[in-house]
Amino acid sequence: MTNQRVAVLGLGKIGTILLQGLLKAGVSPGSACATVRHVERARALSAHLPVTVGTDNRAAARAGDIILIAVKPQNVGELLDEIRADVTPAKLIVSAAASVPTSYIEGRLERGVPVVRAMPNTPCQVGAGMTGICRGSHATDAHLQAARQLFDTVGRTVVVDEKHMDAVTGLSASGPAFVYIILESLAEAGVKVGLPRDVATLLAAQTLLGAAKVALETGDHPALLKDAVTTPAGCTIDGILELEEGKLRVTLIKAVVKATQRAKELMFEK
Numbered sequence: 065m066t067n068q069r070v071a072v073l074g075l076g077k078i079g080t081i082l083l084q085g086l087l088k089a090g091v092s093p094g095s096a097c098a099t100v101r102h103v104e105r106a107r108a109l110s111a112h113l114p115v116t117v118g119t120d121n122r123a124a125a126r127a128g129d130i131i132l133i134a135v136k137p138q139n140v141g142e143l144l145d146e147i148r149a150d151v152t153p154a155k156l157i158v159s160a161a162a163s164v165p166t167s168y169i170e171g172r173l174e175r176g177v178p179v180v181r182a183m184p185n186t187p188c189q190v191g192a193g194m195t196g197i198c199r200g201s202h203a204t205d206a207h208l209q210a211a212r213q214l215f216d217t218v219g220r221t222v223v224v225d226e227k228h229m230d231a232v233t234g235l236s237a238s239g240p241a242f243v244y245i246i247l248e249s250l251a252e253a254g255v256k257v258g259l260p261r262d263v264a265t266l267l268a269a270q271t272l273l274g275a276a277k278v279a280l281e282t283g284d285h286p287a288l289l290k291d292a293v294t295t296p297a298g299c300t301i302d303g304i305l306e307l308e309e310g311k312l313r314v315t316l317i318k319a320v321v322k323a324t325q326r327a328k329e330l331m332f333e334k
Contacts, residue, residue: 068210071128072098073121073143075109078160079134081188083115085218099124125150130210133159133169137330140164144172153177153202158211160184162233163330166200166226178203180211183229184218185237193219196232234324242319247272 070086072079075098083098093114099121100106109117118124125131125147135143140161151157153176159169166179173179179200187193195215199208208223215221224232247268254264279286294300307313 068095068129069127070096070130070132070214071124072096072132072134073124073147074133074135074139075100075117076134077186078184078188079132080109081186081193082132082134082160082184082214082218083113085188085191086214087114089217097124097127121146122150125155128155130156130158130214132214133157133161135161137161137163140169141172144169148173151177156180156203156207156210158182158214162237163230163327166198166203170200170202176202178207180207181226181229182211182215183232183237184215186240188215188218191218194236195219195221196224196229196236197221198224198226198229200226230327231320231324233327234320234322237327238320238323242316243272 068091070083070091072083075083079098083096086096087093097116097118098109098113099118100109101119103119106117106119121143131147131151133140133143140159151173153174155177157169157173157177157179158181159166159179160182162183164181166181169179169181170177180197180203181200182195182197184193184195188195193215195218197208197211197215212221212223247265250268250271251261251265254267255261259267275289278284278289282289290304294304
């Protein structure tokens with residue numbers, strides 16, 4: 065990655081997070097550039113970022129070996145039409161636009177351009193992101209590895225078949241919002257039973273972080289980990305009973321399913 069020039073087209077939230085991750089990973093500021101839609105925004109970002117930020121997508125596309133598309137799904141087609149003449153098969157397109165298939169991107173560019181589709185999430189901003197990636201029909205193992213290195217700078221990366229990308233969107237991209245609701249609810253519960261709000265929030269947040277870390281590092285099934293906490297006739301089983309009666313489990317499943325279905329529709333909206 066340190067030898068590749070990276071152009072971020074659409075320096076919004078995700079684009080900025082990824083750019084900052086790359087810079088922390090050792091990519092030279094001189095090897096990166098970015099674009100936004102408005103001149104005023106470009107000037108403001110250039111003032112506090114160590115890279116060139118402009119509004120000329122074509123110039124940025126010409127400059128980059130890896131072109132990261134981070135615009136809204138509805139704007140991808142317009143962007144691809146704009147940069148088509150400047151993108152050759154020697155470059156790699158990495159798209160972080162939700163719901164946009166690699167075949168759509170390939171169809172708007174010259175034949176043979178390698179494309180990797182990615183779906184990162186917002187915890188990338190603290191280096192704890194989760195990104196799903198898949199390859200298009202012209203991308204090689206080397207292209208996939210280059211994209212993986214990009215997203216590994218801000219968390220973990222998993223390679224999936226493209227048919228699963230909307231599910232990745234519904235689970236890991238939308239998932240943080242669901243977890244924040246759980247976090248907020250646990251903190252409110254702590255307040256209800258007498259804890260100061262700041263203490264309750266800290267207890268809830270660190271508990272979620274710790275539980276997730278145990279699951280990742282042990283590889284044990286969540287049900288097994290749950291059973292290890294749940295002692296016979298103890299307090300935890302009473303709490304679990306309340307969760308089951310409240311249908312928390314089925315509600316979370318339905319939330320992911322609904323978000324996945326919604327992900328399939330995003331690129332078709334104007």
